[in-house]
Amino acid sequence: MAENSNRFQLGQAVDCQEVDVANKKEAYVMTDSQVKVTISPDGMGTEGTDVENISRETEKNKVFRESAEIQVVQTFESLDAAAQAITDFEESTTSNFIVLEKQKNFGNEGFRPSSKVSIHWHGPQVRNVCLLEYTGVPFIIAGRKVLCCHLGQDLCLPQKKRYIQATDQKKTADHGYIKSRKIIQSTKKMDCPAKIYVYHIIRYPDFQITRNTAWHKRMVSKKMNQEITKDNKVLHSYVVQFPKLSEHGNHPIAGELQVKRFWYHVRTQPVRRIYGPLQNLRNVFQRHTRPLILHGYWDNKTQS
Incomplete structure (x- = not known):
């Protein structure tokens, strides 16, 4: 990788594949403060947005972050x-x-x-x-x-415990057929x-x-x-x-989910680059072979 691969300029689109693990934190800081990086619809690349609007939005978020801690x-x-x-x-x-x-x-x-x-x-x-x-x-x-x-x-833990106990008693009773599902x-x-x-x-x-x-x-x-x-x-x-x-505790707040989703796309992009064309080839093969299967083409070949 080139020496300036982790240096981004204002308004420059960032290629997520060229960002290594050691520079992920720096890449996030640069993209959050200068360039708003979004995953393209096909999932194969990234693209930048309007720099002027992003700078205004970033300054607004910075002021909001500072005021939110008061x-x-x-x-x-x-x-x-x-x-x-x-x-x-x-x-x-x-x-x-x-x-x-x-x-x-x-x-x-x-x-x-x-x-x-x-x-x-x-x-x-x-x-x-x-x-x-x-x-x-x-x-x-x-x-x-x-x-x-x-x-x-x-606040409904006592009611839930009583409901679970009553349901368990009905299951163990004679002719107790109660539909249940796995609740994660x-x-x-x-x-x-x-x-x-x-x-x-x-x-x-x-x-x-x-x-x-x-x-x-x-x-x-x-x-x-x-x-x-x-x-x-x-x-x-x-x-x-x-x-x-x-x-706030024990749950994400104020855009933390967007950051997690962004890094999920960054980490999985090499996999999508490899298996994306294979998935498209599989879809093309199924689309062309389905009419042959429906009309019995393979059956005729087997009988002959």
Whole structure:
């Protein structure tokens, strides 16, 4: 191989067959940052795409990667805005989250708390991150909603175990004929720990304090518990904590499958180069001999 075989120029198509094992990592870095390599439809070669669009897309992915590793906490004034932000987050990270937990009064803006409700001045703290800092305005938590990755924990394991036990008992009983099939993977769940936390916050600006002392907080909280059942001015908001991209576990994320498929084509391309023409020759032979077999050509030859 030539000395510059592992050096790629901007806009140059890369021949996967000339990339040896020692330079695969470098080849991937170059193709990801400069040239977007795709397998041609016939599976025999590679071709480059528009360099200008690729550079713009690469820069966008780089910014997204850097921002995805930041613990993002956002506050929204309505539940619809929070739901739209979660949808946008799923689309941008190519992920999917499902509801794991939802408390009773979450999203109920007509909620009337009792006099025994807990008054907060900061917090809550989730995964060592304080969602709301001290502003002098007291608030209560109306409810919480937790969304987990769709490849998270399997919550139906007890039901599955009971079903398996009941099926085994029916098989061992008399005249127990139950159709069964071999299940290689009983669930898609991969115990992914990634979660989205949404808190419904109700603020009371009429009870705002100007001095951050324990005595002022205690006195205002006591007064607030006595008057919280009355008609007070309230402000509803929803605080959302998004997970980092690295918090996903036990499954590929954000285009890792495309990278694995790319290297699968790179490793198997020499095999396809050798056996591809043989496969085409086999198809041509079958196409020309099938009419002879259907019309009994070989039978006539055998009888004669």
